[in-house]
Amino acid sequence: MNTIRRCIACGCAFQPRPQVPSQRFCSAAECQRERRRRWQRQHLRSDADYRDNQARAQAKWRARHPDYWRQYRATHPAYRERNCAMQRERNARRSSSPVANMDASPPLHPLASGFYILRRAVETGIAKMNACTVHIAVLSTPNGSPIRDCKEMT
Ligand SMILES: [Zn+2]
Structure with missing residues (x-):
C-alpha cells in the first residue's frame, strides 16, 4: 500500500514505514528529534514517575559535572543576563520579598532625619x-x- 502522509513537523510528504502504520513524523533527523522532544515534554507534564526519574538523572549528572553550569554562564553572558532578569522578576513577585511594600508596612511615623x-x-x-x-x-x-x-x- 502506498499511503502518503504529511509530516506534522516539516510538512513534507512521506510514506509511513510498514512497521509504524500510525507514523506522523517523516524520517528526517530533525523531525525525529522534534518527535522525541514532544514525547518528552508530554511525559514531563503527565507522568510523575518519568518526571522523578529525569530529575534524579539530572541531579546525578550535575554531581558528576559540578563546573558545567558555572563555565556555561561565564561563556554565555546573554544567557546569564536573561536568567538574572527573570530571577529579579520572580523575587519582585514573591510576597516575602524584602523590598519594602507600602501597603504591608505598619502605619509609619514619618522617617526622622x-x-x-x-x-x-x-x-x-x-x-x-x-x-x-x-x-x-x-x-x-x-x-x-x-x-x-x-x-x-x-
Ligand atoms: Zn518531517
Missing part, C-alpha cells in the same frame, strides 16, 4: 552583606508637609 544602615537589595532581592552608613535628611513627610527644622527649606 539621622544616620541609617543601608544595604543593597535591588539586584537579587536578597540583601547583600555589605552595608554602609548613610545620613538621611528628611525634606518632607509622607503627607507632604515640609519639615520646619530642615535647613534647606528656609
Whole structure:
C-alpha cells in the first residue's frame, strides 16, 4: 500500500514505514528529534514517575559535572543576563520579598532625619552583606508637609 502522509513537523510528504502504520513524523533527523522532544515534554507534564526519574538523572549528572553550569554562564553572558532578569522578576513577585511594600508596612511615623544602615537589595532581592552608613535628611513627610527644622527649606 502506498499511503502518503504529511509530516506534522516539516510538512513534507512521506510514506509511513510498514512497521509504524500510525507514523506522523517523516524520517528526517530533525523531525525525529522534534518527535522525541514532544514525547518528552508530554511525559514531563503527565507522568510523575518519568518526571522523578529525569530529575534524579539530572541531579546525578550535575554531581558528576559540578563546573558545567558555572563555565556555561561565564561563556554565555546573554544567557546569564536573561536568567538574572527573570530571577529579579520572580523575587519582585514573591510576597516575602524584602523590598519594602507600602501597603504591608505598619502605619509609619514619618522617617526622622539621622544616620541609617543601608544595604543593597535591588539586584537579587536578597540583601547583600555589605552595608554602609548613610545620613538621611528628611525634606518632607509622607503627607507632604515640609519639615520646619530642615535647613534647606528656609
Ligand atoms: Zn518531517
